Structure formats: C-alpha cells, structure tokens
Amino acid sequence: MEHQDAAKKLSELGHTTRLAIYRLLVKSGPEGLSVSDLQAQLDIPGSTLSHHISRLVNSGLMVQKRQGRVLLCVACFPALMDLVNYLLEECCTTPDQGSNGKS
Amino acid sequence: MEHQDAAKKLSELGHTTRLAIYRLLVKSGPEGLSVSDLQAQLDIPGSTLSHHISRLVNSGLMVQKRQGRVLLCVACFPALMDLVNYLLEECCTTPDQGSNGKS
C-alpha cells in the first residue's frame, strides 16, 4: 500500500461518525447495509451521512451497489487488511536477534 | 478501546507526516528516535515537527523520554495493537457458520 493512500484511509477512519459507519459495515459483513439502515442507526441528517459515506467510498474503504431504490454499502475487507498490514509492517522486527517477520 | 479514543488515534495517524513519523518509530523499535533524528529524516521545520509529535503523544500513540538534551520518541506498541484490534473486532465473524474469531 502507498503511503499517501494509507494516510488517507486512516484519516477517513479517524472521524467518530465515519468510524461508526465503518464498524457497522464490518459487522454486517459482505451483505452490507443500506444508507437508510445506517441513517436509522446513527440518527444524523441524510446530507451529512451521504458526505461521510462518499469519503469512505472515495478512499477505497467501502463500495456501494444499488438494489432498486436502495443503495447497499459494503466494507472492503481487503483494503482494511492492507491498511492494518501497512501499520504493522515494520513492527515486531527484532534486528538484534537476526529474525524478522517479513515473508 | 473507547470509540472516541480509537477515532482520535486513527485521525492522528491519518496525516502523511505523522504517519511517516510513526512508521519510523515503529521501525526503530523500543529504542526509539530523537526529535533531531526524525527531523533529519523528514526534512521539515522544527516547529511543524514538534506540533505533529505532540499530537501523537497526546493521542497515546507514542511517548517521549528525555536523555540529556535529547528527547527520545518511542512508539507505544500496545496502543497500536489495541487500535488494530478495535478495527478488526467485528471482522471475519461468520454468523451463518456459528464460528467467530474472538478469543
């Protein structure tokens, strides 16, 4: 993962409302949640919610697919995993013992 | 980890410069790096660097310990791990098979 890309994703997750959205999506798995489902759970104005959703989509952390009038939001698990890996990449490396965690 | 706390940490990591600082610290392990080491590697004005460092410290992602004239910066690994766990907490739960990844 690119540094800029990782920073952007972290920044998007670093907002109370967006983190709440994202966790609801992660929890709901590949089936996702509709925008109205999210709005019902979060109780915020539609325009505000839409703004945050579009930022999450834009950063590649989630995707949307339309089903009739409803827009489903689904978390991108691979993107999340890549992000976590980027954070932990250099972690737990113990150069003084000559072993590292890289593959 | 508290939701607000997690959001704050993610937000702090969600900035190119701070993420760069943090990765250098993670890479350098428990020995850490001095502020001047960081400045030498990042090539930014001291006041700017200091501002970003103080945000990382304030969010609990790193600590500073003075050694003479030098201030060492050290990443807080447990905080990072907690954060990652918070992100993945509800992940990979597959209710239709009755198994989940929780310990």
Place this chain on the structure above:
DNA sequence: ACTATATTTCTAGAATATTGGAATTATCAT
C-alpha cells in the same frame, strides 16, 4: 404522468487543522 421513497449534490457558514518563522525553554560544557 404522478407520487412516494431513497439518496445525492449544492451551498455556505462555522469549526478545526496545518504550516513555519520568531521567541522561548531546557540541558550541557567551558
């Protein structure tokens, strides 16, 4: 075509973050 529901886009004011120069504090050596 008309209506209702679902969601986004537009807009603008308020709030917050970013940046870096200048001044300041802290520590050590002479």
Place this chain on the structure above:
DNA sequence: ATGATAATTCCAATATTCTAGAAATATAGT
C-alpha cells in the same frame, strides 16, 4: 555566566473539514 545544541511554544495566515437545509436526481409503484 556564556555559548551551543535540542526542542517547544506562540502566533497568524492559509487551507481543509464538518454540518445540515434546500434543491435535485434516481427508482419503483399506480
């Protein structure tokens, strides 16, 4: 005490983000 190095705090300009009402778009049913 003076000087040098290390780092922070203060300040102000600039930029970005957040919020939510109002208007617009999309889809489906009648």
